[in-house]
Amino acid sequence: MAGESRFPDVDSNGSEKNEDIEIIVNVGGVRQVLYGENLNRYPATRLAQLINCLSGGYDTIFSLCDDYDPGKREFYFDRDPDAFKCIIDIYYFGEIHMKKGICPICFKNEMEFWKVDLKFLDDCCKTHLSEKKEELEEIARRVQLILDDLGVDASENRWKRCQKYIWKLMEKPESSYSARVIAVLSFLFILISSVVMCLGTIPELQIVDSEGNHMEHPTLDNIETACIGWFTLEYVLRLISSPNKLYFVISFMNIIDVFAILPFYVSLILTHLGAGMMELTNVQQAVQALRIMRIARIFKLARHSTGLQTLTYALKRSFKELGLLLMYLAVGIFVFSALGYTMEQSHPETLFKSIPQSFWWAIITMTTVGYGDIYPKTTLGKLNAATSFLCGVIAIALPIHPIINNFVRYYNKQRVLETAAKHELELMELYSGEGKVGGSKNELEDLMGEGKERPSWSRQLKVSHSDTFIHLLSDEKHYRTRLQSCK
Incomplete structure (x- = not known):
């Protein structure tokens, strides 16, 4: 009716006691009656602000909810009802537990929407949230690495481009067909050198020198030299092309590479120069001890084996x-x-x-x-x-x-x-219009990060705003509705 007030009744002082106010919230089709006595325990939350905004007019009301029915005093929210059922517990129990099956990141976004501090989330649920954050960080890192590999910055000089090309060739087998061939060759050289090391200890395959000492067969020795040459070339190329040489040198796997190569050259030096400085017997013992260190090269297989890397991490x-x-x-x-x-x-x-x-x-x-x-x-x-x-x-x-x-x-x-990173890249390619220029400048700046040079390829990709959107690739807030699923 025209003369009927569309706002709640107020007392003689122009306000209604918040403790006596009863409101109805409809979250994703689920209706629930809430009382001011409970909501005012946390006045900074969105639901508590609903009570205080009733006398502020529709502009204030609609800044807090999606729709409002003044006749029923019912507030409508297009949010996840399952997450809301968990969040509402804070007004009754003082803490929040996340239900099994709810995405921790989505639940965190829901808590931010309802203006509930994360400190009220139980410690066991915070653990799930931190694990999910680590997963998203890892996915973002993998996506960023792949995007960096795809890019060629025209502002870089020829040496920088050559250095990046060699690095991808030696370190990233998935980047090109040539890189896969080099990875397979490196794997074969490791196997061949390990087999040669074992065969060299068989007495029937050894030869006797003029002094009656057993030595490796010259053919096996030549194969060993060729393998060491490949390992040396591989290490030098990787060192020269490494973007961070200090980290490269102190890396565990690269230290293993040095230990796999070094005995050969030390033995060579001792054989040709050590005889004049020490007795021949001592030289032979030192050479024999160094040759045993060749077993370290078997650990080079971990560079090409995901299973060995997984085993190492599991042991850690x-x-x-x-x-x-x-x-x-x-x-x-x-x-x-x-x-x-x-x-x-x-x-x-x-x-x-x-x-x-x-x-x-x-x-x-x-x-x-x-x-x-x-x-x-x-x-x-x-x-x-x-x-x-x-x-x-x-x-x-x-x-x-x-x-x-x-x-x-x-x-x-x-x-x-790995599957999630590939899925995100596919979505980026889909939204880019099959490689055509169409990406938003702001989105690409969010993708690359502030203060970082953006190569020319970055203008060809558009950030995916799919249901699996990686928040770390953009600073914008993206809240999901109840109609969206969490994958």
């Missing part, structure tokens, strides 16, 4: 479990070796001469190896041995399952991140 994440394993074994070894030494002293032909010597017996027994060089001869000693290997099996089996879980979790996570 499993230091606690590995520490428990070593602690269990150490306690068992000490206890059972002391018991074995004590029980075997009554036997005249005992093999347990001391407790430290018994450590070896306890190690091979608890790990079920059992060489048989030391064994008990008394009945009590045999019972002690049976107990020790049973306890060893249990001690080893207990921490193994978490280590395997770490490996599987990391391996699956890497596959998911």
Whole structure:
């Protein structure tokens, strides 16, 4: 009716007591009655502001909600109702728990919309949020690396472009067909050099010099030299083209590369120059010790194997479990070796001469190896041995399952991140109109980041505003509606 007020009734002072106000919110089709007594516990939140804005006019009301029915006092929000059911708990319990199946990033955006501080989120849910943030950072990093590989900055000089080309050729097998060929060749050279190192120790394939010493066959020696030449060329090219040479030198895998190459040159120097400075026998011993260091080159396979990289990371994440394993074994070894030494002293032909010597017996027994060089001869000693290997099996089996879980979790996570990065790139290509110029300047600046040079290719890509939008590639706020799914 024309004479009916469209705003709530007020008292004689021109305002209604907030504690007595009852409002209805409709979030994504789910209606809920809320009371001012509860909402005013957190006055800075959006729902508490709804109560205080009723007397401020429609401009104030519609700045807080999507729609409003003054007759029902019902506020409409096009937001996720499942997330709202969790967020509303803050007014009753003082903390928020995120339901299983809700995307942590979407839930964080919902909390920001309802103006609820993240400190009210329970610690267990904060862990999920931090993990999701790390995943998005990793996806953004991978996408940025791929985009950098695609770009050619015309402002760079010829040497910089050549340096970047060599770096992609040697370090990024997925960047081009030539890079894949080089990666396969490097992998083959590693295998060939490892096989040659093993074959060189077979007496039938060795030759005898004039002094009666066994030496590697010249053919195997030539193959070894060719492999070392390839490794040296590969390392030098990677070092020259590296954008950060200090980080390159101190990197673990690059240190392994140096240890795989260095013995050859040191042996060469000692063979030709060392004879004049020391005895020939000492030179040969030094050369033999250095040649053993060639086994380090097998670790170069980790550069070309995702499985080995995953195993290394899983072991890093499993230091606690590995520490428990070593602690269990150490306690068992000490206890059972002391018991074995004590029980075997009554036997005249005992093999347990001391407790430290018994450590070896306890190690091979608890790990079920059992060489048989030391064994008990008394009945009590045999019972002690049976107990020790049973306890060893249990001690080893207990921490193994978490280590395997770490490996599987990391391996699956890497596959998911790789797929997500490729999916984001496909969406970027789709929105760019198949490579045609159409990207927004502001979006591209958000993509590349402020203060960073933008190569010419950046104008050809448009940031994807899909449901899997990577927030780290843009500073803009993108809130999802209840109609959008979280992938």
